[in-house]
């Protein structure tokens with residue numbers, strides 16, 4: 001595979017203000033950083049951006065766009081199709097963005113893009129609550145939700161996606177947008193648009 005030559009000056013600019021870590025093929029930790037849980041996908045990104053904040057995601061995305069690099073986003077890294085890594089591109093790794101909080105009064109949870117199911121389960125169960133997510137704890141909440149999300153509670157409480165209230169999106173041009181049924185509903189439709197279809201098919205109560 002052909003190695004990608006990244007311009008040092010613009011890499012340094014990306015490093016300025018980057019709160020997480022940028023890992024390059026020449027770094028000792030590169031093989032660990034590029035590995036995904038699903039080892040079927042053995043790819044070699046040009047750069048692994050271990051983001052610690054949304055501003056890191058915006059910066060990594062901008063860098064990839066500027067340099068014409070393909071982009072992959074990694075949450076839990078379970079994708080069987082290998083969508084959470086890439087060859088010769090920018091891997092936006094969200095494993096450093098796993099904060100979450102549960103509001104027991106409102107019975108809602110807020111999770112960062114890289115949070116895992118086991119974290120959500122534990123935080124919710126501390127209040128005697130549960131969200132209908134999948135059965136394996138190290139699956140990503142965002143990745144599972146984007147795929148619909150099914151598990152043991154679905155007959156009573158629906159698919160994970162049916163419980164999604166809103167999302168904070170970084171768009172392809174680096175804008176940060178809050179989307180829900182009321183705000184930017186067109187953008188919210190992308191990840192959640194199948195909800196009506198699922199309801200029609202399965203008669204699930206929301």
Ligand SMILES: Cc1cc2nc3c(=O)[nH]c(=O)nc-3n(C[C@H](O)[C@H](O)[C@H](O)COP(=O)(O)OP(=O)(O)OC[C@H]3O[C@@H](n4cnc5c(N)ncnc54)[C@H](O)[C@@H]3O)c2cc1C
Pocket residue numbers: 038072073074075076077078079080083084094112113114133134135136138139140141142143144145146147148149150151
């Ligand atoms: C062992 C195992 C058990 C599973 N169990 C269940 C189950 O019980 N129920 C069920 O419904 N599914 C289950 N799945 C399927 C699983 O939900 C999907 O593979 C899901 O896409 C994994 O999400 P992830 O974040 O772990 O993986 P990733 O590979 O990291 O992400 C999957 C996709 O979502 C994208 N993505 C992830 N996070 C973000 C984000 N924050 N923003 C934008 N894009 C993002 C990635 O780019 C990728 O395209 C299971 C899969 C495995 C391998």
